[in-house]
Amino acid sequence: MHVDEATVRRIARLARIKITDDEAKGLEGELSAILDWVEQLSEVDTDKVEPMTRVVPISLKQREDVVTDGEKADEIVANAPMSEDDFFVVPKVVE
Amino acid sequence: MTDLTKLTLTEARDAIAKKKVSAVELTEAHLKAIEAGNGALNVYVLPTPEHALEQAKASDARIAKGDAGELEGLPLGIKDLFCTEGIRTTACSNILDDFKPRYESTVTQNLWNAGAVMLGKLNNDEFAMGSSNETSAFGPAVNPWRREGKEDKLVPGGSSGGSSAAVAANLCLAATATDTGGSIRQPAALTGTVGIKPTYGRCSRWGIVAFASSLDQAGPIARTVEDAALMLKVMAGHDPKDSTSVDAPVPDYAAALKDGVKGLRVGVPKEYRINGMSEEAAKLWDQGIEWLKTAGATIHDISLPHTKYALPAYYIIAPAEASSNLARYDGVRYGMRKPGKDLIDTYEETRSQGFGAEVKRRVLIGTYVLSAGYYDAYYLKAQKVRTLIKGDFDKAWDDVDVVLTPTTPSPAFAFGEKSGDPLQMYLEDIFTVTVNMAGLPGISVPAGLSSEGTPLGLQLIGKPFDEATLLRAAKTIEDAAGHFHVPQIWWS
Known part of the structure; x- marks a missing residue:
């Protein structure tokens, strides 16, 4: 199976990885x-x-459908490169 | 006691139990060894001396109260793929940057609950993708073994190269590792250490950075079979947080070691006699057969006809699952961000600069084989081949209890020797990858030295959840082959 350069670029786009011409x-x-x-x-x-x-061959375990975790937005955003009031901040997506 | 770092895990445990040594003394000895040796060996990407001493002091307090756990006060190294609460975890990738998990992986939590002490985070191939540790963003860990009379640096294997090298160089008593296609067993073989990948489901995957979820499994690397048994018992167990972890009792593996192999049926698969296997690896394999026979096992020729398809099927399944798992690294929720002109551009810049070449290659392969129109031809086909590979083993278990093979076709190689050609590097896993594909347990045990004076390992493959038999057979080989120590400490 030969993958041409256009396909490589299309796949890289799908994978959200920028590649240089050399790459x-x-x-x-x-x-x-x-x-x-x-x-x-x-x-x-x-x-x-x-x-x-x-x-x-095991069957997956089931558990009660109840909330077991949560109420820790501050911990969830603790490692974010950019956050504000417990929200992740990203570049503007809607003009 | 002269050098506390030379003790096996079991000896150290006994020394602590008899109060011949304290957890703090044991930890300090290891921290000193790390300080002296880590510059040359690069096995720890993050030593955590203060954390270790705190844990050791708490251990000594528990020992004083008569409240000691199974691994009380024993200093270990942790592969940087395991999330450690509040302590930087990177999977040795730039993309995770300064990520400090807010939670602890289940496997490491099991170790701390048993009283163990963490010396630091160990080097590995980036996201566990590699067989030489050369893809680590921190630069490779170095094998403490060198070719006789030579000073060229050799690879410690991968992806758990920091784990294997640290254990071989006495920079920890034992280490955690993970194995997706051979990442525990191949580095163990290349460093003269023991590495066991348990049955898929034996150890919880919760809190371990995911590579290929249907193949990943945690296990220990240690200096003796007994040490590996001791580690595995504590690491293993059911975890409600991992739906694929199995709710089955964990036996006392170390206690089962004394039972020997009398009457054990050992299979020798003809398909593993491949071209490209070094003569010495083949000879050692025959030697292993003899050792087991002498100890009372019976030897049976078996056939695992789909063996040759395991590696190509693996290189569809593992990259496919990796491309999904690694989609989470988007520069938004954790890790590094490289701002672009819009959101998509930010994703693309972040992933372009955050991932290394091998990770990109695998994510792209995975994206390709999962892309529209190709799913059936690649992923589905590979999963069907996987059924056939597992079927080969299922049939073999009618006649044998364990399977004996070499762990790798050849001993440790030098840096750069294989890194230029991805396919050649992938062949490092040719004997180990079938085990992951079938979900079986496998162990590598040191069995001899090559003509270059570097270690070679033998692999034993077992039935699902029969790690106890595997360890028993490995102990027989260890008893016959003896232990292998690095002849010269050149790194400190």
Whole structure:
């Protein structure tokens, strides 16, 4: 599978990672090589195989649907690069 | 007692119990060793001496009251992937900046509840993505082992390279680590230490920085099998905060060690005899078979036909899950922010400058395989292959109790030797990754030295939740092979 530079840029945009021209060129080769290598999975017949959804066959535990945590907005924003009155502050998104 | 840092975890525990040494003395000895050695080895990205001494004093007070826990007063190193309340946690990535969690991971909390002391946060590959510790934003930890007669610096393995190197260099009694594709076992093998990745679900993942959630599992790196057993018992257990943690009793692993391997059925999979395995790794494997046979185990040739597909399937599943998990690093809620011209630009600048090259590569691969139109061809296909890999093991368990393989194809390599080629680096995990894919427990135990004088490990793979048998078999190998100590302390 060859990944061209335009695809690399599209993927980087989806992943919200800015890449330089040099990085885009490098990644074109690296991603293509990795995808070529995983291509060997197509040899495996998986027609009648269920995808694995859990590693051990346990049923998930359920608990009472009650609030067990909260009332700590100050702790939640404590590590934010920018906050005001317990709100996260981001650049303006609506003109 | 001359050098307290040379004690095993078990010996130190006994010394404390017999009041031959205090928690403060034990901690001070380690802090001194860290001060002298960390400059050269770079194993701690954040030593926490004041915190350690405070904990040690509290330990001594509990000991005086007759109130000691299972790991009372024992100084440990903590991989920087575990959130520690009020203490900087970075996953060795720039993007987490000065992040100080407001909560404690369950696994580390279990250790503190048992009385253990934290010496500091240990180096690892950025977000645990790497096999050499070279992707750490703090620069790599260095293996205390060197090739005989040479001074080139060798990698300590990865991603838990700080953990393995610190344990091998006696800069802690034992350490926590995590393993997504081999990140406990490969570094243990490369440093002559013991590392066990328990069954998926055995240890809570709560408060551990997530890489690939269906594969991540915590475990210890220690100097002996008994020490690893002691650590695992305290780290493991059900946690309501992690829905994938399993509510099953945790056995006394150390107590089970004396049972030996008489009658144990050991499987040897033919698919692991790959091209590219060093001759000495192959020889050591045969030696391991002999040791187990001599101790009364029976040896069986088995086949795990889908082995060769484990690594490529892993490099779809792990990056896919990583791309989702790492979406949270957006420069808004925690960590660093690089302001851009608008919100999207701020995300893109932050993630561009905050993530290192390997993390970007994996996030991009993951984004690609999950993007519209590709999900079935890649992720779903890989999850189906995973079912087949697990099926290979399920079948094998009809005939055998454990599986014996080498941990890595070759011993520790030098910095830069593999970092230029991602695919070559990925091959480091070729023997370990199947275990994560199937969710099974695996242990690496030191078994010999290479012709270069550096350690090699053997891996044992066990049935789900049968860590006790695994540790028993590992103890047999350890008893036969002996312990491996770094011949020369060159770092302090």
